[in-house]
């Protein structure tokens with residue numbers, strides 16, 4: 083076990099090494115991997131953004147939301163409608179989707195201020211259930227195209243980003259979608275990090291830990307909750323736009339637009355580690371990996387899988403995925419990030435800089 | 447102590463008059479009136495259930511009285527929302543602890559300084575001045591923790607630490623708001639005799655250092671009587687006696703109220 087002082091050269095070296103390793107993987111994926119793998123990573127990035135957005139509201143502020151699939155859908159539909167009906171260039175729809183979702187998020191947060199716990203869960207559940215019904219509604223068909231949804235939502239031509247060189251064809255689109263998702267992931271991460279590591283962020287955790295005490299410390303509960311809900315909705319809408327641009331379609335029953343989406347975001351956040359900045363990242367990667375691995379398990383598989391699940395004539399994918407997630411949650415009650423932190427602490431301990439201007443203090 | 451001027455020559459910092467609070471059928475405060483002068487340590491005593499904590503919660507704007515008025519430094523507190531109270535310079539500690547258990551001691555105190563900070567939603571996203579404010583609040587909070595003897599624990603989560611330690615954390619967190627008026631709800635609960643004496647000295651010294659007015663609820667009579675400039679005694683939501691410590695201590699009504707009560 084090594085002790086490293088926070089902010090010391092060794093600490094900076096460790097951090098630089100970490101960033102370099104991540105950068106290596108991030109570049110490795112689109113340059114060395116198959117198009118389908120690249121697509122899986124893009125999918126993971128979309129889910130990570132959505133889980134990060136949920137994490138702000140639920141993980142950090144302690145306000146349950148099962149309605150985030152609706153914000154995801156708002157993002158997707160905003161992009162689809164603006165691009166197909168109004169000829170917008172896809173890039174600008176991110177801004178529009180974020181603004182619209184921010185406003186809707188704030189409006190939904192207003193009634194949510196008066197209610198807590200299971201009641202808030204129910205209200206947001208209603209939002210999640212209502213959204214697909216609303217976009218299927220006949221009277222809105224002029225806007226949303228009803229049950230069949232909107233397709234061919236995409237960049238007419240792959241935009242040219244100088245550092246990426248010229249991208250062509252299906253593979254080129256996949257690579258571009260990957261980098262677009264990555265850039266938005268970084269932006270989302272930086273927004274969340276900025277929010278969390280500030281006076282505003284401390285007030286979020288204070289609300290989660292003890293609402294009354296937070297108010298006594300001067301935290302305006304109403305404004306804080308409304309803003310964090312709005313910000314969360316806006317970020318989740320970005321994930322929706324990305325997803326729609328990547329797949330080219332959005333339908334009322336589409337992936338992550340229904341209640342199932344909310345549950346997937348929730349799972350990723352919990353498995354990764356609620357209330358941590360890296361939780362959704364780890365959770366999202368693990369979820370997509372498990373999802374793709376188990377999806378290959380047909381009922382005719384041999385070996386252990388075949389032995390265990392051969393009795394069923396359906397694919398055991400969902401079952402195995404669910405089991406794997408339950409096992410993770412038991413093994414890592416504070417999420418995978420909590421587990422990683424505990425293990426890492428056996429190797430390196432970062433000693434925080436003592437706080438204060440007067441006497442030096444020693445941290446344990 | 448510092449209070450030598452005649453009572454009427456200085457304005458009151460806090461003026462409570464005719465405050466009534468009811469919960470269903472229970473009358474927790476029954477037309478309570480009293481006043482505190484700037485710079486005083488005012489002891490608030492009374493048997494359990496007398497309504498002392500309820501009084502604190504009225505000042506914190508957690509409970510809304512059905513009648514009466516509370517004026518702080520000329521301002522009608524009952525028209526101020528709860529989150530503005532800290533900005534007016536009023537801080538408190540909680541009898542049964544109301545800390546942020548997942549946060550470190552340092553972060554707890556930094557939240558206590560919330561009203562002293564400025565970085566909100568937009569500036570935290572754009573990171574305009576956030577790092578600097580964090581540094582300032584961090585050092586300020588660290589100093590307070592060190593002063594209250596909690597320096598070595600500052601990076602530990604509040605969860606799981608002993609009650610006495612957390613009681614001191616409550617004081618550090620309240621001071622972080624740079625209050626003018628500090629309400630302490632049974633700060634000596636659960637402390638040993640020696641620790642109670644030490645706490646009494648701490649209260650007197652922070653009063654000097656931070657130029658505070660203090661409202662102190664405490665069952666340890668020796669401490670209350672030693673450090674208070676003025677004492678208010680309550681029973682059943684009403685004031686039964688008021689005056690200098692020695693006067694209140696010997697008031698038959700107070701003695702009567704405490705009969706059979708472990709004081």
Ligand SMILES: Nc1ncnc2c1ncn2[C@@H]1O[C@H](COP(=O)(O)OP(=O)(O)O)[C@@H](O)[C@H]1O
Nearest residue numbers: 469472474492493494495496497498499500501
């Ligand atoms: N939130 C509440 N709901 C119902 N009754 C309450 C509440 N808070 C206080 N009370 C009642 O008000 C009375 C005064 O309580 P409290 O102010 O806690 O007394 P003290 O702090 O002097 O021991 C008690 O009878 C108590 O049961």
Ligand SMILES: [Mg+2]
Nearest residue numbers: 498499500541
């Ligand atoms: Mg009490």
